[in-house]
Amino acid sequence: MTTPSPSGKESPLVQALQSLLDAEHAAVYGYGVVGAKSEGAAKAQARTAYDAHRARRDEVERLITAQGGRPRAAAPAYTLPFAVDTAADASRLAVYLEDGVAAHLGDLVAASGGDQRISAAKWLQQTAVDGARWRGASIAFPGLPERAAPGGAAAGAAASSAAPSGSAAESGASRAASGQPS
16 A cells, blocks of 8 residues: 655545546546447447446545545436537547556556556556557557657547637647546
8 A cells, every 4th residue: 555645645546546536537428429320230339348447436536545545426417529410420439548557557567567557458458459449550659649640640639630720629639638627
């Protein structure tokens, strides 16, 4: 068990876990939308992803508690990064969610060690596979959005580029990528 730093702030590991927890809360919410707008095999895939993110969220909450932290609660609602009106939009949202979680998992890999790092790397691997299933292709550096997008642009920024600058959708996209509520 790690203890808070002398300044009373959470340890870097607990901070990374809390950020991942925020992203998992957002993913659980988002996959509810993905499932509602998906059809056929994609609907089943969305249900599997929803269950996986719920299970990971619960595990992250346990890890935070084991480290002496207090898990943050989910927000009552989250702003979607773009309108989700069709099955294609739902698939695009699933990619966005997986990429957002992957970025936080990359941070957890960096902040952890030992068995926790191994678990975080396995979670990152699974998230990359899930993202590739929705995307139809893999990306070079899952969990490192600044290296994955052409020209070094963050994957989340690319996902929010469909919204007009300064719009509610754009600001919601940045919050959703970080797991912050609307």
